[in-house]
Amino acid sequence: MRIFRWLPVLVCFVLTAVVLPAIAEAPFSFESTPGKLPKSVVPRHYAIRIEPDLEKFTTRGTVVVDIEVRKPVREIVLNALNLEITSATLFTGKEMALKPTLNKEQQILTLGLPNEISAGKYKLKLEFAGEIGEKAEGLFYVKYATETGKKVMLGTQMEPTDARRMFPCWDEPVFRASFEMTVVVPEKHLAISNMPVEKERKLSNGMKEVKFGRTPPMASYLVVLVSGELEALKGTTEGVDIRIITTEGKKEQGHYALESVQNILAYYNQYFGIKYPLPKLDLIAVPGGFQGAMENWGGITYNERLLLFDPKASSAETKQRVFSVVAHEMAHQWFGNLVTTAWWDNLWLNEGFASWMASKATDHFNPEWQVSLAASLDKAGVMSDDARSATHPIQKAVKNESEANDAFDQITYRKGQAFLRMLENYLGEETFRAGIHSYLSKHRFSNTTTADLWEALGKASHKPVQAIAAGWTEQPGLPLVKVKTECIDGKQLVVLEQERFTVRDPNAKPLEWRIPIALIGSVANAGLSRGEHSNVAAKSVYTLLGESRGTVYFTNCNQIVKANAGNAGYYRVVYQPELFQRLVQHIHELPEIDRLDLLQDSWGMVEANRGSVESYLTLVESLRNEKSWAIWSQVLSVLELFDNLEQGRTEQRAAFEQYACTLIQPQLARLGWEAKAGETITDTLLRSRVISLLGQFGDKGVMSEARLRYGKFLTNPESLSADLRPPVLRIVGRYSDKKTYDEIHELARKAKGTEERQLYYRALAGALDVELARENLAISLTNETVPQEATRMVGEVATFGEHGELAWQFTQEHLQDLLKRVEAFRRNGYVPSIMGAFSDNGRADELVQYVTAHLSMDGLTKAKEVAETIRLKADLKDRELPRVDQWVNRRAEPTKIP
Numbered sequence: 001m002r003i004f005r006w007l008p009v010l011v012c013f014v015l016t017a018v019v020l021p022a023i024a025e026a027p028f029s030f031e032s033t034p035g036k037l038p039k040s041v042v043p044r045h046y047a048i049r050i051e052p053d054l055e056k057f058t059t060r061g062t063v064v065v066d067i068e069v070r071k072p073v074r075e076i077v078l079n080a081l082n083l084e085i086t087s088a089t090l091f092t093g094k095e096m097a098l099k100p101t102l103n104k105e106q107q108i109l110t111l112g113l114p115n116e117i118s119a120g121k122y123k124l125k126l127e128f129a130g131e132i133g134e135k136a137e138g139l140f141y142v143k144y145a146t147e148t149g150k151k152v153m154l155g156t157q158m159e160p161t162d163a164r165r166m167f168p169c170w171d172e173p174v175f176r177a178s179f180e181m182t183v184v185v186p187e188k189h190l191a192i193s194n195m196p197v198e199k200e201r202k203l204s205n206g207m208k209e210v211k212f213g214r215t216p217p218m219a220s221y222l223v224v225l226v227s228g229e230l231e232a233l234k235g236t237t238e239g240v241d242i243r244i245i246t247t248e249g250k251k252e253q254g255h256y257a258l259e260s261v262q263n264i265l266a267y268y269n270q271y272f273g274i275k276y277p278l279p280k281l282d283l284i285a286v287p288g289g290f291q292g293a294m295e296n297w298g299g300i301t302y303n304e305r306l307l308l309f310d311p312k313a314s315s316a317e318t319k320q321r322v323f324s325v326v327a328h329e330m331a332h333q334w335f336g337n338l339v340t341t342a343w344w345d346n347l348w349l350n351e352g353f354a355s356w357m358a359s360k361a362t363d364h365f366n367p368e369w370q371v372s373l374a375a376s377l378d379k380a381g382v383m384s385d386d387a388r389s390a391t392h393p394i395q396k397a398v399k400n401e402s403e404a405n406d407a408f409d410q411i412t413y414r415k416g417q418a419f420l421r422m423l424e425n426y427l428g429e430e431t432f433r434a435g436i437h438s439y440l441s442k443h444r445f446s447n448t449t450t451a452d453l454w455e456a457l458g459k460a461s462h463k464p465v466q467a468i469a470a471g472w473t474e475q476p477g478l479p480l481v482k483v484k485t486e487c488i489d490g491k492q493l494v495v496l497e498q499e500r501f502t503v504r505d506p507n508a509k510p511l512e513w514r515i516p517i518a519l520i521g522s523v524a525n526a527g528l529s530r531g532e533h534s535n536v537a538a539k540s541v542y543t544l545l546g547e548s549r550g551t552v553y554f555t556n557c558n559q560i561v562k563a564n565a566g567n568a569g570y571y572r573v574v575y576q577p578e579l580f581q582r583l584v585q586h587i588h589e590l591p592e593i594d595r596l597d598l599l600q601d602s603w604g605m606v607e608a609n610r611g612s613v614e615s616y617l618t619l620v621e622s623l624r625n626e627k628s629w630a631i632w633s634q635v636l637s638v639l640e641l642f643d644n645l646e647q648g649r650t651e652q653r654a655a656f657e658q659y660a661c662t663l664i665q666p667q668l669a670r671l672g673w674e675a676k677a678g679e680t681i682t683d684t685l686l687r688s689r690v691i692s693l694l695g696q697f698g699d700k701g702v703m704s705e706a707r708l709r710y711g712k713f714l715t716n717p718e719s720l721s722a723d724l725r726p727p728v729l730r731i732v733g734r735y736s737d738k739k740t741y742d743e744i745h746e747l748a749r750k751a752k753g754t755e756e757r758q759l760y761y762r763a764l765a766g767a768l769d770v771e772l773a774r775e776n777l778a779i780s781l782t783n784e785t786v787p788q789e790a791t792r793m794v795g796e797v798a799t800f801g802e803h804g805e806l807a808w809q810f811t812q813e814h815l816q817d818l819l820k821r822v823e824a825f826r827r828n829g830y831v832p833s834i835m836g837a838f839s840d841n842g843r844a845d846e847l848v849q850y851v852t853a854h855l856s857m858d859g860l861t862k863a864k865e866v867a868e869t870i871r872l873k874a875d876l877k878d879r880e881l882p883r884v885d886q887w888v889n890r891r892a893e894p895t896k897i898p
């Protein structure tokens with residue numbers, strides 16, 4: 001247990017009555033769940049048979065659905081997309097031929113009946129033909145290089161709305177049904193679906209038919225089918241068969257994932273109090289094809305860089321990512337799969353929860369990774385977005401497929417996670433767990449809305465959870481808590497008030513929240529009453545601030561008061577100036593996570609034009625001797641931002657970079673280039689980041705050392721440790737000439753795994769030389785790497801390579817060719833991701849105008865979000881950069897020779 005020098009003290013607190021109105025959504029009801037499909041006919045069971053053709057990339061299939069007609073109907077309405085329905089029959093005791101009509105725009109298949117049928121149970125049989133694409137939408141193929149030439153494997157990605165591309169179905173999450181999958185594949189393939197293989201039989205021509213067991217009732221977006229020349233690493237935990245499945249020759253890189261799954265499965269079984277409900281769990285590494293990971297029940301798919309770990313060649317960052325993504329997808333097996341949100345407007349409940357749960361598991365098994373600090377860094381990023389006009393509430397109406405794809409954003413994942421972290425901290429760890437257990441038990445194999453979770457947590461905690469939560473999930477934005485103190489009769493009265501915190505949004509609607517505020521006071525009064533709201537995990541005193549001001553008494557007028565103790569709160573804090581001064585004077589006595597919080601608040605005020613950049617930089621300089629990885633991460637990200645804003649101002653940029661180097665160099669001196677025996681993982685991560693930025697800022701010593709190490713690496717790859725490869729390659733790539741570029745390009749083409757391949761392509765993308773930047777842009781349209789990775793080159797050329805204009809021109813010239821290669825998840829964000837490199841208001845306008853004129857209106861939300869980011873950078877450039885320059889010039893003066 002960590003001992004804090006700052007202990008919470010509460011003499012008493014006066015809490016004004018909370019009368020904020022709650023908007024409060026209703027608990028789950030099947031009938032009132034949004035969606036396009038009528039609820040008069042529901043599927044209960046699907047028997048699917050698919051015959052993929054691996055030469056023509058087409059499929060033929062049959063699906064027999066047990067349906068329940070709930071009231072008399074004249075038609076059956078379900079989803080299908082890019083399928084040809086060759087036959088449709090309803091079995092009502094006799095066979096009834098149906099007339100299929102496909103509406104491509106709506107992605108709806110309507111089966112007209114010759115006459116009305118009454119309520120009851122029927123069988124529906126559909127035969128169909130479809131296509132297998134290269135993008136991760138429905139059934140897709142991946143071509144990957146092996147020693148014996150290119151091979152092909154099949155995978156699926158159904159979430160949110162692409163199961164309908166593989167077979168006709170009721171493709172909305174509220175229509176739970178069981179699935180029985182059968183597939184015909186080459187005999188040498190290993191085929192995987194949600195359940196274990198039930199039966200395999202040889203066919204002619206080297207093919208086989210594989211039939212899988214029946215799933216429990218589940219949403220269609222969780223169906224999985226993977227097939228290829230694959231190998232498996234096996235284990236068993238608490239009766240569940242576990243496999244890590246890879247392409248040939250890679251299973252040995254699955255040991256870390258296997259060990260992680262085994263630990264996490266046992267931990268989740270215990271945490272949720274409900275055993276993982278399927279007999280097996282496969283984690284499948286896909287070498288390209290799609291970029292993320294998908295929680296398909298019983299058969300999770302991962303881009304291989306998120307699952308494979310090679311102790312010799314993978315970095316510490318990769319190790320952390322593997323653990324955390326494995327933990328995230330496994331959390332979904334309960335939260336999302338066993339209990340499923342009814343509609344995409346509640347997606348945050350799946351994603352926010354899985355992200356939060358992954359942090360919890362990661363912290364449990366790897367306390368030295370300092371997960372709460374990492375979560376605080378993530379939180380600050382989303383808070384900055386959330387303070388701007390283009391934000392939206394966590395819960396947001398979703399009307400169509402494109403909006404469902406857009407729902408997978410930072411607000412859904414990060415704000416959702418941050419809110420749950422704050423709530424758990426407030427309710428207490430055990431109470432929160434008890435609420436989660438009762439929620440999962442009550443709704444298992446069913447659907448829910450957010451209201452169902454709040455009800456369970458409210459019952460477990462006896463606190464007004466639903467009323468607290470509404471403000472955070474149904475309103476956009478976040479609060480600013482203002483802290484003032486007064487000395488009255490020798491006691492310190494702390495007064496807390498709130499208002500909406502905004503960045504560049506002067507006309508934002510005023511909003512209020514119920515805010516659980518954790519306070520820490522001074523060590524001088526340790527041992528006094530902590531009050532009933534004290535929370536052991538945070539070692540702090542909680543008060544719930546409503547719309548009126550809250551007051552808290554501390555016993556001593558000299559006590560230091562800090563709000564957001566433990567940095568788990570989703571709000572910014574501004575202190576009365578004297579109070580802030582006192583905090584800054586004593587900053588070294590605060591726990592690391594609270595030091596980070598002060599720094600983040602200070603930067604937040606700069607973004608909001610409420611605080612001065614000088615005050616932020618003063619704080620940074622006072623932390624010069626700081627060893628904390630998290631604190632330096634915050635500082636380095638701000639230095640990198642200013643360095644980007646300095647682009648095009650050669651002399652002043654050089655002065656800024658020199659200043660930035662003097663701030664960071666002591667860290668490299670402390671850490672050294674080589675890992676020390678037994679060093680913490682956070683030191684390893686910090687070293688890599690410090691070297692990379694010193695290289696970017698033109699530190700001559702770092703640049704020549706990087707080149708030296710790169711030279712040795714070419715002849716002896718093992719000479720460069722896995723953790724130094726990203727910074728060294730990035731520096732060498734940035735300043736490369738044609739010869740070096742070609743060397744790295746050759747390495748990229750020959751790379752065997754995704755992590756390695758991405759390392760080299762990213763190094764190439766950062767090239768400052770304009771001719772090399774043109775070569776990079778050309779790669780985005782080739783097939784030398786997987787298309788999804790190739791198209792990312794354009795955005796990286798704009799950001800890392802600092803060739804925004806060139807990349808933007810290229811994008812406009814090749815828009816349709818580029819968009820064809822981008823999967824649905826990223827389509828609306830693609831153009832904004834390239835324009836996001838700019839920092840001029842004119843570019844923000846241009847982005848919105850361009851998307852309006854050339855792309856679907858669905859893309860406008862993302863465009864407006866990024867336009868706001870560009871405008872914020874423009875503001876910072878106009879307002880703060882001259883002050884930063886003055887600051888830098890003043891610092892440089894004493895060394896100048898008159």
Ligand SMILES: [Zn+2]
Pocket residue numbers: 295328329332350351354
């Ligand atoms: Zn997820």
